[in-house]
Each structure stands twice: as C-alpha cells, then as structure tokens.
Amino acid sequence: MKRVLIVTRLHYRRNVRVERLARYLVEFGWRPIILTPALLENPDPQLTIIETPYRHVLDFWRRLFRFNPDEDIRKQIKNRFKVTSKKSPVDFLLTLGGGIIYYPCPDKNWKPFAIKAASEILQREGINAVISSSPPVISHIIAGELKAEYKIPWLADFRDLWSQNHNYIYGPVRKFLDTRLELKTLSIADALVTVSHPLAEKLAALHKGKSVYAITHGFDPAEVNDPPANLTAKFTITYTGSIYATKQDPSRLLAALSDLTSDGTIDPAEVEVRFYGLELGWLAREVEEYGLSGVVRQYRRVPRQIALERQRESQLLLLLKWEDPQERGTYTGKVFEYLAARRPVLATGGSNDVIDELLDKTKAGICTPTVEDIKNMLKQLYQEYKLKGEVAYQGVESEINKYSHREMASKFAGILGNLVRK
Numbered sequence: 001m002k003r004v005l006i007v008t009r010l011h012y013r014r015n016v017r018v019e020r021l022a023r024y025l026v027e028f029g030w031r032p033i034i035l036t037p038a039l040l041e042n043p044d045p046q047l048t049i050i051e052t053p054y055r056h057v058l059d060f061w062r063r064l065f066r067f068n069p070d071e072d073i074r075k076q077i078k079n080r081f082k083v084t085s086k087k088s089p090v091d092f093l094l095t096l097g098g099g100i101i102y103y104p105c106p107d108k109n110w111k112p113f114a115i116k117a118a119s120e121i122l123q124r125e126g127i128n129a130v131i132s133s134s135p136p137v138i139s140h141i142i143a144g145e146l147k148a149e150y151k152i153p154w155l156a157d158f159r160d161l162w163s164q165n166h167n168y169i170y171g172p173v174r175k176f177l178d179t180r181l182e183l184k185t186l187s188i189a190d191a192l193v194t195v196s197h198p199l200a201e202k203l204a205a206l207h208k209g210k211s212v213y214a215i216t217h218g219f220d221p222a223e224v225n226d227p228p229a230n231l232t233a234k235f236t237i238t239y240t241g242s243i244y245a246t247k248q249d250p251s252r253l254l255a256a257l258s259d260l261t262s263d264g265t266i267d268p269a270e271v272e273v274r275f276y277g278l279e280l281g282w283l284a285r286e287v288e289e290y291g292l293s294g295v296v297r298q299y300r301r302v303p304r305q306i307a308l309e310r311q312r313e314s315q316l317l318l319l320l321k322w323e324d325p326q327e328r329g330t331y332t333g334k335v336f337e338y339l340a341a342r343r344p345v346l347a348t349g350g351s352n353d354v355i356d357e358l359l360d361k362t363k364a365g366i367c368t369p370t371v372e373d374i375k376n377m378l379k380q381l382y383q384e385y386k387l388k389g390e391v392a393y394q395g396v397e398s399e400i401n402k403y404s405h406r407e408m409a410s411k412f413a414g415i416l417g418n419l420v421r422k
Helices: 012-028 059-064 073-080 089-101 108-125 138-150 172-186 197-206 251-262 281-289 304-313 333-341 354-362 371-388 397-403 405-421
Strands: 002-007 030-037 048-052 129-134 154-158 191-194 212-214 235-240 271-276 296-298 316-320 345-348 365-368
Touching (some): 002 012, 002 108, 002 138, 012 405, 108 138, 138 154, 138 172, 172 197, 191 197, 191 405, 197 212, 251 271, 251 281, 251 345, 251 371, 271 304, 281 296, 304 333, 316 333, 333 345, 333 397, 345 354, 345 371, 365 371
Parallel strands (some): 002 030, 030 048, 129 154, 154 191, 235 271, 235 316, 271 296, 316 345, 345 365
16 A cells, blocks of 8 residues: 655644645555644544644744634634724724735744754655645645655645645745745655645646646535434534635624514514524624524534534535635635535525535535525415425435545545656
8 A cells, every 4th residue: 555644734733634635545445644732632443643843933922922722813802992893994904914924934934844844754654655635735845845855746735825825824925835835845846736626726827737637625424414403493504614704704694684673574583593603793883784683593613523413404504605706716615514414505605616516416505695586486486395395305316426535535545656657
C-alpha cells in the first residue's frame, strides 16, 4: 500500500474534508498520515495523525487581554466594544491589523515545527506523495519546501482559494503580496485541486499550465440518516453553522415568514426557525424587526453530532446562498451534510450557481432567490405539512451518492496514482 503525507490543520473549521479523505483513501490503496498542529480534542482513532507543537501568532495578546483561546478573537473583541452591526469601525481596524500581523497566514508559526516533523516522517515512512490542504495556506508553503527538498509528488488542495478567495477581506496591497506568494509557492506543485469547476477555472487562469482538478466536498456514507429519524412535531426550518454577515442574507426568509404569519397563511405557533452557530446580535435585531421573536431562535454553537441530529429531525433545512455572483463556484460543506441528512433543502437568495445545479440533479431541495419565491415555496410546503404531518423528501439516491466522501477519495487516489507513475 502506498503512503501519502497530508499537511493541514485538522481542527480548522473541523476540516471534515481531510478527515474523511484520510478515512476512505485506504479503500483505494493509499495509507494516509496526517501532519497537524496539536489538536484541541481527541483525534479519530481510525486515522494516523502526527501532532506537533504550535504557537498562534496572537498567543501573547490572548494571554495579556485574557481572551478565550477556544473562541473567535474577532468576535470577543467586538463583544467587548458592544458591536452588534454587520460592519463597524472596529471591523475595519481588526481587518487592517490582521492583514499586517497575520501575513502570510495566522498559523505561520507552525511552519518550523511542521518542517521538522515532516522531514522525519519522509525519511522514516517511505512516503510516496504529499497532499497539502488549505486553509490555512501555510500548509502549502510547508509542502512546497518539502517538495523542493525531497522531490516528492505534491498535490495542493484548496477547500477555499488563496488570493482569489471569495471571502477575501484584506486590501489591494495585501492581495498583491498574497498573489505573488501563491504563484511562487505553487510553481513547483505537480497538481492543484479545488472544490468546484468554476473555482478550478479561476485557479487554472492564475496558474497557467498547471493540472487543475475539481473534486467537490462530500458527505460521509456512515452519517446518512438511515433509518430516518423521527421528525419534529412543528414545521421546523433548521440552519447549522456560520453566517457571513456581508456574504449571506437571512432577511429574505424573515420577510417571507413575517408576511405568511401576519396574513394567517402559517400559524406562528406551529413553525420554528432554528439557527445553530455563533449568536449574532444583528440577526437578533432583524428577527425582532420582522416581528418573529416567538418563531426564530438562535441556539448558539453545538457539538457537530448534535447539529447532525437537529438536521435529521427537521422538516426543512435552510441554506443561505452567497449573494455575490462572483461566488457562484463556492459550495459550503453544509450542503453536503444536508444531503446526508436526507431532508428537503430550502436554499434562499443568491443567483444561479453550483448549488442550483446540485439540488436540481439530486432533487434534494429547491432554490428560491426572491422573497416571493420563498413565500410561494413555504406556503406549498406548509400545506403539505398540515395535510400529511411532514414534508416529504424527494432526493434521488443514485445522484446523491456521487457526492459521498468515498467518491471524493476515489478521485484523489486516481490523481495521486498518476503523479506517482510520472
């Protein structure tokens, strides 16, 4: 069995893509070894994981100002200044300071520890190839140095793009520096992978002549909602995960629900919208403005297993699409979790993109870009709920299975095999 070293930070947004890739690669003749900074929780016992020491660039300031190291420091600072708006002068200053302090990556202090550990692994384990996965982008910088030193096949995986990231928050000077560093770092990579065809096209346009592949995220076959969980008695609409305030807009759903409950189409006592994630002041204010305080609730962040359970029991799953048309190539990991939950997806806002294509192929949900579209669909689904006690799931299993982590691992294994043969 061939061996591949995967360089990444496992607990960055949980990094489910890499965890499941490592779990299923063994079915295709590859034994993965994951190199990561020290984990905050017990690792998956099925995986071979090498943890290294790690010092965050803000460790000193976290201790000085007594910030919680397990929570987002940006949110903690905003809370101290009692900032609840989507954009504020505090946001501007945090972004400006972060652009300087974090360059080229908030995890840059991991590099010497990772290089030392990776060199020992390469000399000891007979590694056949290296995969680096970002974020954080320091993973690619580390892998680039390993490639230069050991001449080993290197596949760079982008869960999010680097300088072309759809959530890029820094100014033009930082973007110029990031682009220059990205081109230099990846000039010796053997192949690039990202999560959709539109993003692969962007990568190929920047990295001319490189082999670039699109391999979507996926769902874990072991987490499929089978047998189906019991559904909630209420007409529940559930959202799990983060909301990017300037990128996603829940207000269309709130406006639609406000109209439907006000005119008596939907009984507010029978519906509940549940948000699981960071509690957001601006969202609470919008809920109140739409008169939905008794209908919409924020439950804060919960363990992943609890989030999966809430998805499986829900009548509908809410997906907030990206509002910028330039982000049409960006999936969220959430939509693949939703596929495993086997519950209907209501995708709101945005423009025609990869989500429309996925939901159309799988029949797992519907895209409703406008308030009127959302109202019409909610009215139809609520009537079905009233008549039958639940909203039926119409997903096509043969199409959905194309998006499993096993299928994803098969594609990675094919690329790795080609690189090693070359």
